[in-house]
Amino acid sequence: MNEQEGSGWILFAGIMILIAGILNIVYGIAAIDNSKFFAGHTEFVVSSLKTWGWILLIVGILEVLAAFSIWAGGAFGAIFGIFAASISAIGALLSIPAYPFLSLAIFAVDILIIYGLAAYGARGRPSATA
Numbered sequence: 001m002n003e004q005e006g007s008g009w010i011l012f013a014g015i016m017i018l019i020a021g022i023l024n025i026v027y028g029i030a031a032i033d034n035s036k037f038f039a040g041h042t043e044f045v046v047s048s049l050k051t052w053g054w055i056l057l058i059v060g061i062l063e064v065l066a067a068f069s070i071w072a073g074g075a076f077g078a079i080f081g082i083f084a085a086s087i088s089a090i091g092a093l094l095s096i097p098a099y100p101f102l103s104l105a106i107f108a109v110d111i112l113i114i115y116g117l118a119a120y121g122a123r124g125r126p127s128a129t130a
Contacts, residue, residue, distance in 0.1 A: 006120025010078075013116040014070040016109050017081055020088055021063025028057030052095070059087055070117070078121035085113040 031053025066084035069077035089110035092103045 006116070009116035009120045010070060013081060013085075013113045014067045017063050017070065017085060017088075017113050018067035020106060020109060020113075021060045021065075021067060021084075024056045024060030024063060024088065024091075026060075028053045028055070028060055031056060052098075055091065059084070059091055063088060075121060078117045081117045082114055085110045085117070089114070 031049050033053075034049060062084045066077070066081040070081045071077070089107050092106040092110060096103045
């Protein structure tokens, strides 16, 4: 069985960005709904919890789309995945005051996703058109 170099990293990146995307969608919906999940007197970089919820929802949707794009193969999937993981990493750093340990964990996973996609990109799995 001849497995291409980096295909494990590409699979890892796709799975982790899908999980992060689904979690961001759930967190975004919870924040939009003013759920009791979030701390009461937390200050956000953006205007309010509801605004932060919309941002998380959009980032989550981008991450889910990026996961499927990564699994489809090709350079576009890798570039789109790096973009989505970078936006998520920036969002994680901006949310450190609200939930520090979760933010740092998400940031670390995003960095691993970016590494896997940058190092192996489209080489991990050939495109369907190739």
